[in-house]
Amino acid sequence: MAGIDKIDKLDSLRLEDMDVEVLKQRLLSAIGDKNRVLFEEEVDDRYKSDVLGRRKGTVWALVRTVSAMEVSKVLRFAWENNISVTPRGAGTNLVGSTVPLKGGIVLDVSEMNHILELDKETFTATVEPGVTLQDFQEYVEGKGFFYPPDPGEKTATIGGNISTNAGGMRAVKYGVTRDYVMGLEVVLADGRVMTVGSKNIKDSSGLALKHLLIGSEGTLGVITKCILKIMPKPEASISVLVPFADLHTGMEAVWHIINENTNPTAIEFVERKIIKLGEEFLGLQFPYPQAAAYIILTFDGHPSEIEADVKRIGQLARKKGALDFLLLEDKETAADVWKIRGVLVKAVEAVSEQEPVDIVVPINKTAAFISFVHELEKKSGMQMVSFGHAGDGNVHLCVVRGERSQKEWERELKENMEQVYGKAYELGGLTSGEHGIGISKQHYFLKETNSINIQIMNAIKNALDSKHILNDGKVYIFQKAIQ
Numbered sequence: 001m002a003g004i005d006k007i008d009k010l011d012s013l014r015l016e017d018m019d020v021e022v023l024k025q026r027l028l029s030a031i032g033d034k035n036r037v038l039f040e041e042e043v044d045d046r047y048k049s050d051v052l053g054r055r056k057g058t059v060w061a062l063v064r065t066v067s068a069m070e071v072s073k074v075l076r077f078a079w080e081n082n083i084s085v086t087p088r089g090a091g092t093n094l095v096g097s098t099v100p101l102k103g104g105i106v107l108d109v110s111e112m113n114h115i116l117e118l119d120k121e122t123f124t125a126t127v128e129p130g131v132t133l134q135d136f137q138e139y140v141e142g143k144g145f146f147y148p149p150d151p152g153e154k155t156a157t158i159g160g161n162i163s164t165n166a167g168g169m170r171a172v173k174y175g176v177t178r179d180y181v182m183g184l185e186v187v188l189a190d191g192r193v194m195t196v197g198s199k200n201i202k203d204s205s206g207l208a209l210k211h212l213l214i215g216s217e218g219t220l221g222v223i224t225k226c227i228l229k230i231m232p233k234p235e236a237s238i239s240v241l242v243p244f245a246d247l248h249t250g251m252e253a254v255w256h257i258i259n260e261n262t263n264p265t266a267i268e269f270v271e272r273k274i275i276k277l278g279e280e281f282l283g284l285q286f287p288y289p290q291a292a293a294y295i296i297l298t299f300d301g302h303p304s305e306i307e308a309d310v311k312r313i314g315q316l317a318r319k320k321g322a323l324d325f326l327l328l329e330d331k332e333t334a335a336d337v338w339k340i341r342g343v344l345v346k347a348v349e350a351v352s353e354q355e356p357v358d359i360v361v362p363i364n365k366t367a368a369f370i371s372f373v374h375e376l377e378k379k380s381g382m383q384m385v386s387f388g389h390a391g392d393g394n395v396h397l398c399v400v401r402g403e404r405s406q407k408e409w410e411r412e413l414k415e416n417m418e419q420v421y422g423k424a425y426e427l428g429g430l431t432s433g434e435h436g437i438g439i440s441k442q443h444y445f446l447k448e449t450n451s452i453n454i455q456i457m458n459a460i461k462n463a464l465d466s467k468h469i470l471n472d473g474k475v476y477i478f479q480k481a482i483q
């Protein structure tokens with residue numbers, strides 16, 4: 001990482017050297033509600049980590065804000081006193097991005113959870129950042145509208161989804177969270193409030209600041225209001241299960257399916273060996289157990305269009321080696337298939353600790369990447385279960401710890417992941433398709449990304465947060481520990 005300055009400004013922070021009691025009183029008076037400010041040992045352990053809970057930080061204070069003004073007061077207080085701040089939504093990230101690495105304040109915005117407006121005339125909705133994806137999807141669908149981004153974890157917040165540019169299964173047709181963010185209100189590290197974007201569809205007006213903030217994992221500002229694009233709800237939707245004798249044949253068929261111009265909403269791939277874990281975990285049965293791999297497709301839109309598209313894809317899939325083409329018309333079977341698909345990470349975790357990987361490669365390289373992983377699995381003896389979004393090249397690997405000691409696990413994981421990330425970049429891929437970098441992917445991200453890109457990212461950080469108050473040491477922010 002030659003050429004990158006070591007930035008670790010909060011190393012100089014020594015809370016014990018200050019009058020902590022005075023600081024506590026100042027923070028409490030900024031919020032005005034004692035129940036929403038907790039200190040040190042009063043703070044529950046879950047605020048020290050992410051959903052996996054593997055790495056823990058320390059917390060001086062947890063503040064649960066209910067307005068942008070409170071967020072601004074907390075950040076101004078932190079800025080003036082050189083205190084690190086970790087923004088937090090629902091804490092469902094898988095990459096350690098909510099671990100308070102430098103102690104300080106955890107700023108929880110999950111109670112800012114009001115839907116403020118549904119503007120039918122501009123097809124937009126305005127929400128606070130703590131609204132959960134589930135509540136938002138249910139709300140807009142209840143009004144006859146549709147919010148296409150559909151990442152798997154529905155308890156995540158909209159603010160968290162925007163901060164990680166969350167993806168999900170519908171990306172192949174509808175795009176990702178970024179494509180549905182029209183505008184944001186953001187509190188900067190020094191407490192200033194900024195709005196970016198608007199309800200306008202087009203924007204050629206200066207630098208796209210909104211896009212810098214989307215996916216910035218809480219390193220540039222705290223999102224306090226979100227204007228989101230919504231769409232008319234599709235009239236119908238149907239899923240199809242396509243079994244294959246091997247994953248490679250299935251993955252090859254995906255290109256032909258996309259090329260057929262039928263515009264599927266989701267194209268997922270999954271191997272039989274991981275489905276088995278899902279079946280055992282939920283006590284449910286997946287259809288066609290004799291297959292080695294499956295492609296699951298969804299189509300939405302007008303019923304007559306769907307019918308014609310499904311017919312064409314059925315014929316094509318059989319020509320390309322599918323063992324069958326199962327229309328999931330029965331609601332219960334369709335629900336079971338999606339339940340099993342949705343629970344795969346938890347099913348692996350029930351058996352062993354695992355490292356979640358969400359590499360993305362160009363869609364014509366997915367099969368080559370998975371073949372590489374299979375070979376490495378054989379060579380290394382480390383189990384790597386793969387599934388994911390075949391339509392957009394986003395491959396999820398669950399790298400399974402098994403019976404390894406902590407030392408063996410850390411060493412073997414790093415050795416194998418160096419190879420996996422190296423291969424992904426060789427194929428034109430990237431470290432993360434949707435989960436973000438946080439701290440757990442940081443080593444690979446910094447290693448594989450051009451040094452000039454990292455320098456520019458750090459220059460942007462310094463422009464917006466020169467004291468490194470927000471989420472310091474994560475994602476692209478170079479620190480001493482990463483060499």
Ligand SMILES: Cc1cc2nc3c(=O)[nH]c(=O)nc-3n(C[C@H](O)[C@H](O)[C@H](O)COP(=O)(O)OP(=O)(O)OC[C@H]3O[C@@H](n4cnc5c(N)ncnc54)[C@H](O)[C@@H]3O)c2cc1C
Nearest residue numbers: 089090091092093097151152157159160163166167218223
């Ligand atoms: C079972 C499971 C399935 C998942 N499936 C998917 C999936 O399909 N696709 C996908 O993309 N992800 C998935 N995830 C990951 C996770 O749900 C997403 O990353 C989600 O976007 C995180 O939202 P959150 O509210 O939990 O954010 P948090 O975990 O609280 O925070 C995530 C990051 O955003 C920052 N942040 C949060 N809120 C704000 C804010 N208001 N302003 C500024 N920064 C903020 C935090 O500092 C942190 O860096 C899954 C997770 C689990 C556990």
